Amino acid sequence: MSKMNLLQAINSALDTAMAKDDTVICFGEDVGHFGGVFRATSHLQEKYGKARCFNTPITEQGIIGFANGAAAAGMRPIAEIQFADYIFPAFDQIVNETAKYRYRSGNEFNVGGLTIRAPYGGGIHGAHYHSQSPEAFFTHIPGIKVVVPRNPEQAKGLLLAAIYDPDPVVFFEPKKLYRASQGEVSDVEYTLPLGKADRVREGTDITLVAWGAQVPVLEQAADMAEKDGVSCEIIDLRTLLPWDRDAVAESVRKTGRLLINHEAPKTSGFGAEIAADIQTECFLYLESPIVRVTGLDTPFPLAHEKEYMPDHLKTYEAIKASLNY
Amino acid sequence: MSKMNLLQAINSALDTAMAKDDTVICFGEDVGHFGGVFRATSHLQEKYGKARCFNTPITEQGIIGFANGAAAAGMRPIAEIQFADYIFPAFDQIVNETAKYRYRSGNEFNVGGLTIRAPYGGGIHGAHYHSQSPEAFFTHIPGIKVVVPRNPEQAKGLLLAAIYDPDPVVFFEPKKLYRASQGEVSDVEYTLPLGKADRVREGTDITLVAWGAQVPVLEQAADMAEKDGVSCEIIDLRTLLPWDRDAVAESVRKTGRLLINHEAPKTSGFGAEIAADIQTECFLYLESPIVRVTGLDTPFPLAHEKEYMPDHLKTYEAIKASLNY
Amino acid sequence: MSDQRNTNADIVHKARFISGHAMKIPTLRVLQQNGKIYRNAELPDIDQELALKIYDTFLFIRALDERMLASQRQGRISFYMTETGEEANDIGSAAALHPDDIILAQYREQGALAFRGFTVDEFMNQIFSNEKDLGKGRQMPIHYGCDRLNYYTISSPLGTQIPQATGVGYALKAQGKKNCAICYFGEGAASEGDFHAALNMAALLKSPVIFYCRNNGYAISTPAHEQYAGDGIAARGVGYGMKTIRVDGNDILAVLLATQQARKLAVEDHEPVLIEAMTYRLGAHSTSDDPSGYRSRKEEDLWRKKDPVARMRHWLEAKGWWDEEKEKSTLEKYRADVMAAMKKAEKVPAPPLEDLINDVYETPPWHLREQLDALKGHIRQYPDEYKKTAWRLNDE
Amino acid sequence: MSDQRNTNADIVHKARFISGHAMKIPTLRVLQQNGKIYRNAELPDIDQELALKIYDTFLFIRALDERMLASQRQGRISFYMTETGEEANDIGSAAALHPDDIILAQYREQGALAFRGFTVDEFMNQIFSNEKDLGKGRQMPIHYGCDRLNYYTISSPLGTQIPQATGVGYALKAQGKKNCAICYFGEGAASEGDFHAALNMAALLKSPVIFYCRNNGYAISTPAHEQYAGDGIAARGVGYGMKTIRVDGNDILAVLLATQQARKLAVEDHEPVLIEAMTYRLGAHSTSDDPSGYRSRKEEDLWRKKDPVARMRHWLEAKGWWDEEKEKSTLEKYRADVMAAMKKAEKVPAPPLEDLINDVYETPPWHLREQLDALKGHIRQYPDEYKKTAWRLNDE
């Protein structure tokens, strides 16, 4: 065990995978010698050579196209997109290629070895183009998995699981927590299951669901609510596609109330899918409407970032409103 | 008034706009001399010259990038994407540029003149890459509008509204209905309001919501249900972003039941947003869970297209199940 | 690391704009239309066996394309694309490769697949989307793919296979294999951003790939001069710092020669190569297209005279390796083979319903299993409405 | 329509691969570092007034960049990007344009904006995201934009402005204006697919655009030789059939000369032009970057000796248009101006809360109005937690 921040945990996962399996290659813009603009790939080129950890030109569509090909030919490529905001030039390669490779070929070929890493979310004064949370787009793409860790321990275990998973995975890292989130992490290899939610806190009055950097926000809000005597159950979804509906439904059947929190804009955010499905699953158990506390339906702002964010206060107020419905 | 099919109505809208306003230009792959692979731009080059209706090279990102620039510089570009399946290379230009142009510049610049047209949906044995219904992705992009017509009359009025609208519009055309849907259409200019749903049929027992080619499917199912004595209210959303929540909520408050139908895969389809929002708005009025009848969470298939589709039979069964809940 | 640009060489003091047509790349041609080899021409490595295998594949593809075109007109199949007039490109280049070299095709390269041994039944099963289709009936006709033959499954979105080929080549190199990838695409697809990404990355990462551009004059209705303003696609290779050659794509020997040498550069030196082949799409773009709307019969006739199959046949006959009799019997045999296989494939049922949700993921997750179960229940309720799949459920 | 390719010219019979380095494009340089003009050099159209306006802008930008870098280190602003060492590029090329020509910049071209008359207050208001910022405080520092000055608002995603420039140029032509667009981008951004789309479309559609590539050796930590393998970006222009020139980007006269002529080609002949300027990013990529991790001080010093500002100053002094005294007083004045404007801008409040939802659409739709109302209610409940905006709500 070592004390690590989330970035070091990512680096440790990559290091672990590269040491074990020489089909693992890491690449992206500034990923080589420099170790990436956030330093997630630090020292990997030194350790494993330029052929296995390298810079690419600035072309996200090329990076993912290249990664698809390498994966189809038997490698385990880990492609870094410098910011999730810059993943869109690769959207076609992901929607039409990555996600459909196995299906369209009748399983003659697949790109299951592929993992796409990208830092996402606000909190660094990054405005429109260094803050987006685009995960919902990816949950509408059958054929890929979507994973978001909330802390260093989760990050290493989930990333290793993603790397070895037989399906392609888009792995969004909460950059706000890169250095802020610290914890004890095992130095050896371990994996955490994909597709399984994690119950972070038990409670009886309301279920709170989030992922990544919003999980600590839920905890803050739950602490406030606790003082009012409200017992919150907190679920970290961890995998968004396929998501763990049973875990959420089971909890809601117990608590009768559900709140979903995400940074992304509200309309067609992933909270919509959870709410739509859970109102079907738990119709007779719901004591108040499922509530979404989310970013606004605007581009991600700068001067008003604080106002935009679905913070602990908005969450706390929404918990109260749900309880008082 | 003339009898037109949906394609002719589109062509008539383009012709009307180009005749009236010489900042309107139409372009895309095979759009010029040939008039487009579906012939939506037939004769426009002949009438208005090569400078206003022209072929582009095969580069969707270039087409929309070019269109963004032309719109910012005061034109009303109408860009055709040959199939909605091929809009993804342009996704970055749409998400990060089109949608944010006005906001990021503090309204110094905007691309409100832009309209993007693309045929979408199944029904032509097109499999993975000539059948997709990607509208839900676009509903998660603040800054654009998303419009889908269901018949020739609607197509002309909505397309003209989109062309003149001060915001950029993505206009998806149900290619299955291009020739199949026929009707009387006014030969002169008229517009239908964006952001307003259309109540296609009045009813009292359940509200059915869809858009584009699925509206006729709802009508078929409603006819079947009618024979069982069930009275269905049918709403064509027409604009998906911003959608007409009040119209749907008002109807659901009356009927107590809601069914949403779309061709796209279920998970994070636009039905999720409607369901999530309406369960909040109409919580105390709902007599059964909101139900989504949709495509499967798979790529769009070929051999099993019929099985995949959210057809009238599946819709009819879902109506019955909702009533019997 | 560090700045290795040379910014001091070749300094000039007057503004001279380099013309957009400064680069004129010649075309390699070895064989004349009459079957005679140019004097002093360089010859590819070819013996009678290889020559006849190539020609045999030509005739098979002619029989296949002819029959499928007719079948589409009869309504027996929904869609088809011929490669008539372009056979020397994919077949000639495939003939220059090792079977373990990986092929990434656009869609008009069935000849390369046939050359590798895809059986007529395999073609038919794909075209009829039946349960024996390797692709499990999921894609439109002509979207072939075959792991056994190292032919990656075709995907409609244009250009996407090009950066993938760069990745495939890189993987082959990383795995220490003495192989390369070949990537086919049209001059239209070369306008996509993916093309740019692919060639730049390949040149930079020294990925062993042969980028083979079939410049056949059209992208659906759009003629090449409305696709680009430069000297074709070849001139771009130089911009990427990539070895480049232009060939007459209707000349089997030129294609074979260029590809054999390109393969050497790719496999031995890890040098990617761009080949631009000048050819012509004699047929319609696809069965959904009618070229009379955008080009003249006269133009087509001009190119019909440059037919690559006839050109090779003249050469073979001059060599004494081929004659009228062989021509007739081979064509007849392939026509019969295709017809028989078609009749067989037509009768093979559609894939089972499970294949609707299989292979989205390696193992279907809960939501797909749930959707399948619901669908089965529904079909059992309306068996007459879903005949293709209902009969199997009754068996269960 | 119809096939207009020439497939019969320049036929060869031996396989000769064209080398990836077949195209060697020379660099235009007019001014030596010591301020002397090369003998026989072609000169741009420049008089004392223009020369001094350019040099004045140089000094303003030096003062601005220096102060903002320091302010970021002090924590007064969150982010900044300098253009130190590259000033001749954007300022020299902007000086060749008409004010109605449209500028689409990447992010390191504040000099072009200053040249057009963006005031020091306008700079500061943007950098401090205050309510006077033309961009309404929505984007990170340095993302300037100004309709009055025909300078389109900067967007971080690399390359997106390049095809937009093609569209802007096309619009200008369609509107019958005698203007062009200029589009700036780095050698790194030129790897994006958007670059390929843009140049191909511009050449084809004859869109009056000057594509100005600042090849400054690095894209963050990635040196140019890990960005491309060819002869820089210029060699690509020829591939698109576009007139192309390479200049010494540290030579103000070369930049001015090339851009003046390029503008003529663009506006009079509707010929797009590619200019590649060889320069060097002397500072860090941005205030988030530390170049010592990827390059040597020695290399930086080498380029510091090629400083474009000093080079021009030598020339101006030789002409008798400038002296030490003017240098000192101008720099002092600009330093004071920037400092004063900064202190002023720091105190201007943030934009009102409404600007969070305004301009997403021309008119806010119901859902945004609803979200704003809810937010206002919430902030009124917790005014101390949202100090930047709460005070205004109390006024209402």
Ligand SMILES: Cc1ncc(C[n+]2csc(CCOP(=O)(O)OP(=O)(O)O)c2C)c(N)n1
């Ligand atoms: C991304 C994308 N855009 C558009 C299309 C529609 N489309 C199919 S084939 C084609 C023309 C391709 O021309 P070319 O690459 O020259 O190949 P050819 O058909 O001439 O062999 C087009 C535009 C597509 N399949 N994919």
Ligand SMILES: Cc1ncc(C[n+]2csc(CCOP(=O)(O)OP(=O)(O)O)c2C)c(N)n1
């Ligand atoms: C689409 C996209 N990908 C990645 C980035 C992150 N990024 C910002 S600047 C930069 C380097 C750009 O280099 P270059 O174009 O050479 O310009 P320079 O900084 O040298 O002026 C990168 C990779 C981005 N802004 N946009």
Ligand SMILES: [Mg+2]
């Ligand atoms: Mg072609």
Ligand SMILES: [Mg+2]
């Ligand atoms: Mg650079």
